[in-house]
Amino acid sequence: MTSFLLFLVSTMMMLSFLMLMQIRIINLIKLLIIQNIVLISYLIFKAIIYPKFELYLSLAMTFFIKIVILPWALWKFVNYLKLTQHIEPIMNKPTLQFIGILLVIFSLLLTYQIEPTIEKQALASFSLSLANSLLAILLILFRREAISQIIGLLVMENSIFLLSATLTTGFPWLVELGIGFDILIGFMIFGLFLFRIRTTHGSFHLEHLEKLKE
C-alpha cells in the first residue's frame, strides 16, 4: 500500500514535468485537473490507511475546492476566453527539462540532510513534493503568459497540500479551512484580474505587462 502511495506522489511530479513541456494552454489546464485528481486519490488512500478525523476533513475540503470548484471555474474560463492559442516557454524545452531534473536532485539531497528525523516512507514523498513545488516555480518563471503563471501557482499549492499530507496528518482543521478559503479567494481575485487584463489589452501576453521599468 505504501508503495502505491509513493507511486501517486511520483505521478504528481511526472505531471508537473509534462506541464513544463506543454505549449497549449488547454493541455496545461487538463494536466492540472488530472494532478488534482491524483492528489485527491492520494488523500483517500492515506485516509484508508490511517483513519483520522483531520484527514477526512482535509479530504473533504480538498475535494470540494480542487475537484469541484477549480475545474469548473477553469473550464468556464477556457470557454469564455476561447483559450486555444499556443504559448512558448522562453527557454528551449530540453534545457528546461534539465533544470527540472537538477531541482529534483537538489531536493533529494536536501531531504537526505534530515534523514534521521523522518520515517523512510516519508523521505521519498517529502523530497518529491518539495521538488514538485520547485517545478511549479519553473512553470511560473519561464512562461510569458498570465494564465500559465496562475496554473503554476495552483501546482505549487497542490504540492504544499501534498507535503502537509505526507509529513503530518494535516493541520488542525480550522487552520486548514482558513488556508483553503484563502486559496479560493485568491483564485477569484486572479480571475477578476484576468478579465481586467483581457479587457484592457486584448490578450494575456505578458509583454503588455512589462512597461514599468526603472
Added chain:
Amino acid sequence: MNPILLFLLPSMLALVTLPTIANRSLASYWSASLSTFSFLLAIPLVIHTYAHAHPVFFLHQWLLCDKLSAFFIGLNSFIAMTTSFYAISYLNNESHTTLYRLIYRFYHSFFHLFLLGMLIVILSNNIGLMWIAMELATIASVVLVALYQNSEALEAAWKYLILCGVGIGFALLGTVILYFATYHYLTEEQGLLWTDLLTNASHFSVKLLAIAFVFLFVGYGTKVGFFPLHNWLPDAHAEGPSPISALLSGLLLNIALFAILRFKLVLSHTEIAAFSSHLLLIFGFLSLLFAAFSLLRQHKLKRLFAYSSIEHMGLISIALGIGTPLSYLAGFLHILTHSLSKTAVFFSIGSILQRFHTQAVNQLKGLTTAVPLNGWCLLLCSFALLGLPPSGLFFSELLLILATLKTHMWLVIPLILGLAIAFIAIFYKIQSISFSSYPTNFHPLPDSQQLDWPVILHLGLVILAGFWIPVWFIQPVIHLLTYGV
C-alpha cells in the same frame, strides 16, 4: 470583555458596515471614525500589556498580545487612523469617473480588510493563522493597488500578486515543515502555537528548523522586499493610490519583518541562533546597498521613496540581525520613526500628484513657492527620513552604527556607504524640485482640509522622537527580545 476582542471590534464592524454604505462622504467619515475608535481601544490594550508581566491571550491562545505585538499594535492603529483621515480629502479630490461608486465602496471595504489582516498577523500566536492573515492582507492590498484599473496599475498589481503569491507559498511550505519538526514533541494544536514553539524549541531537530526558517525567510522576505525579491515593491508603491502606498510602505513591510522576527525568536533558543542572524544581516546589507544605488536612477517621486523603503527595511533587518540590546533599540526606534516619516512623505507626494498631475522629478519645479505648505512638508519629511538631526531617524541610524561598531567593526563601511549614497540621491532630487523662481503650474484642489495635518502631526512626532527618544515605548520590547518571554 477580553481587551483583544474589544480592540478588534471596530475593524470587524467596518467590514460589516462599509460595503453597504453608498454615500461617499458618509463612508469616508465612518471609516475614519472607526479607525479612530480602533486607535482609542488600542491604547488600553497597549497599556495593559506593558503593565503586566504576562501577555493577554484570546481564543484558545490563538491570539496573543505580548509586548512585541503591543508595540506594533500602537504604531499600526495610529498610522491607520491618520491615513483614513488623509484619505477623506484625497478621495474627494479624485475624479468621480475613475473612482465611481462601486470602486469607492471597494476601496473602503478592502482598506479595512487590509488593516484587519495586518492586525491579526500581529496578534496571532498560531503560525497557521498568521499565514492566513498575511495572505488576506496581501489579497486585500492587491485589490487596492489595482484600484485605478489603468494598464500601469494592473501591471503593478499583477506583479505583486504573482511574486507575493510565490513568496507566500514558500512561507506556507516553511510553516508546514516547522509544524512537522514539532510533530513528535507537541500535540496537534500546540505544534502551531508560537509560545509553545518558543519554550520547546531546543528539542526540535536543528536541520528541520533551519530548512523551515529558510523557507519562511524567503516567503515573508518577499513581502519585506529583500533584494533579489523586491521587484513588486516599487511598482506597487508607485501605481496605487497614495494612502495605500503609505500603508504598504509604513506598515505592511514592518509586519512582514515582524513575522520573520517571531520565527527568529524561536530559533534563538536553539544552537542555530547565529544562522538566522546571519541571514538577516546578509539580506539587510544586500538590500541596503542595492536600494542605495537604485535610488540614484529614479526619476519618479513615488518610486524614489519606494526604493528608500527597501533601503530602510535593510537597515532595520541589519539591526535585528546584530541582536544586541543596543541594536534592538536602534531597530525599533527606526521602525517607529521610519513608519511615521515615510507615511508623511507619501501623504505629501499624494497631494503633489493631485495638484501637478505628475510625479516626474524633472517636470516638477519650485514646490516651496507654488504650494508652500505642501512643498515645505515634503522637503522637511524627506530630510527627517534622510536622518538629518533633530529627526528621530538621526538617532536610530547613529545607534545602529554604534551597535555595528561594537560587534562587527568592518561592517560599518558598507553601512555608511549605503547611507551616504542614499542621502546624496534623495537630497539631490528633493532639493531640485523644491526651489526655483519659476514654479510649475498647478491645479488648486477642491478639498485640502485633511491633507496637511496628518503630515504635520507625523513630522512633529518624528522630531519629538529626536529630542526625547521614546525609550519607555521600546524598552519593554527590547527586554522581551533579549531575555525571552
